Amino acid sequence: xxxxxxxxxxxxxxxxxxxxxxxxxxxxxxxxxxxxxxxxxxxxxxxxxxxxxxxxxxxxxxxxxxxxxxxxxxxxxxxxxxxxxxxxxxxxxxxxxxxxxxxxxxxxxxxxxxxxxxxxxxxxxxxxxxxxxxxxxxxxxxxxxxxxxxxxxxxxxxxxxxxxxxxxxxxxxxxxxxxxxxxxxxxxxxxxxxxxxxxxxxxxxxxxxxxxxxxxxxxxxxxxxxxxxxxxxxxxxxxxxxxxxxxxxxxxxxxxxxxxxxxxx
Amino acid sequence: xxxxxxxxxxxxxxxxxxxxxxxxxxxxxxxxxxxxxxxxxxxxxxxxxxxxxxxxxxxxxxxxxxxxxxxxxxxxxxxxxxxx
Numbered sequence: 001x002x003x004x005x006x007x008x009x010x011x012x013x014x015x016x017x018x019x020x021x022x023x024x025x026x027x028x029x030x031x032x033x034x035x036x037x038x039x040x041x042x043x044x045x046x047x048x049x050x051x052x053x054x055x056x057x058x059x060x061x062x063x064x065x066x067x068x069x070x071x072x073x074x075x076x077x078x079x080x081x082x083x084x085x086x087x088x089x090x091x092x093x094x095x096x097x098x099x100x101x102x103x104x105x106x107x108x109x110x111x112x113x114x115x116x117x118x119x120x121x122x123x124x125x126x127x128x129x130x131x132x133x134x135x136x137x138x139x140x141x142x143x144x145x146x147x148x149x150x151x152x153x154x155x156x157x158x159x160x161x162x163x164x165x166x167x168x169x170x171x172x173x174x175x176x177x178x179x180x181x182x183x184x185x186x187x188x189x190x191x192x193x194x195x196x197x198x199x200x201x202x203x204x205x206x207x208x209x210x211x212x213x214x215x216x217x218x219x220x221x222x223x224x225x226x227x228x229x230x231x232x233x234x235x236x237x238x239x240x241x242x243x244x245x246x247x248x249x250x251x252x253x254x255x256x257x258x259x260x261x262x263x264x265x
Numbered sequence: 266x267x268x269x270x271x272x273x274x275x276x277x278x279x280x281x282x283x284x285x286x287x288x289x290x291x292x293x294x295x296x297x298x299x300x301x302x303x304x305x306x307x308x309x310x311x312x313x314x315x316x317x318x319x320x321x322x323x324x325x326x327x328x329x330x331x332x333x334x335x336x337x338x339x340x341x342x343x344x345x346x347x348x349x
Contacts, residue, residue, distance in 0.1 A: 016309035043289035232345040
């Protein structure tokens with residue numbers, strides 16, 4: 001059995017970091033890897049990332065994360081990522097990591113993703129430069145996700161993102177803001193490349209369970225949705241016995257520094 | 266202020282709660298009902314909950330504030346979902 005813990009939308013700042021540390025204290029006993037689906041910080045300030053890093057540093061399991069829109073608010077996403085990498089967190093953006101566990105290998109492809117809406121009610125790369133840039137960014141992130149997934153070899157393959165790939169996990173949110181919460185392009189990328197599970201956050205009032213049109217399970221793990229510190233998902237897979245952890249090549253130069261192996265985990 | 270115009274107030278408060286670095290929570294729900302600004306949702310700390318009230322008061326000094334936000338205290342996972 002491979003056990004994957006997942007949580008999103010932590011919104012950590014120095015005022016809330018100790019409480020998060022208490023919530024995560026036993027996660028290493030309950031799972032083989034912890035995935036964090038973006039919005040790690042309150043407003044993308046380095047001091048917030050430092051507070052979070054202090055709580056993640058002592059965990060006894062690998063931690064894999066993507067950044068969310070809150071982590072970009074301070075315009076310092078690279079520094080946020082570096083602070084977390086310095087304590088051994090894999091921060092993905094268009095790249096992958098594979099981690100061997102006693103039950104088999106877990107591969108994670110991660111991107112932030114972006115908005116644009118869903119089939120039948122989505123934006124197009126048309127009109128003003130701002131609108132074209134909006135949709136183009138979603139396309140670029142979705143293409144990066146697809147490329148990363150294509151290169152991912154593991155017993156269990158997971159797509160980790162902040163924005164939602166399907167509308168089912170947005171149920172509970174106002175319909176008017178769906179285009180700001182996710183995009184069908186992310187689901188299409190997953191269905192083209194294949195995955196065993198999609199993990200996302202961002203939709204605080206959404207629903208936990210969904211599925212892509214191609215049949216891949218989707219889980220919204222925003223803490224306000226799952227109403228727990230994290231959810232645990234189990235996979236019945238044979239162990240592959242390959243290595244300990246490997247990092248996939250970064251697939252783009254979007255601004256986040258390429259992932260490198262954590263110093264000591 | 267007419268009922269129609271209160272929607273502008275609600276929108277401006279939501280913007281302030283997103284942008285003010287004491288809060289930075291764009292996901293909070295804001296409505297204006299009978300002269301009261303009502304804010305609901307979860308925040309991660311008591312400090313941020315208090316800041317919600319401060320920001321709304323600064324935004325709308327002539328309106329009452331009803332801060333219905335709660336400080337999220339999430340328990341650890343109590344089970345596991347097997348994914349097929």
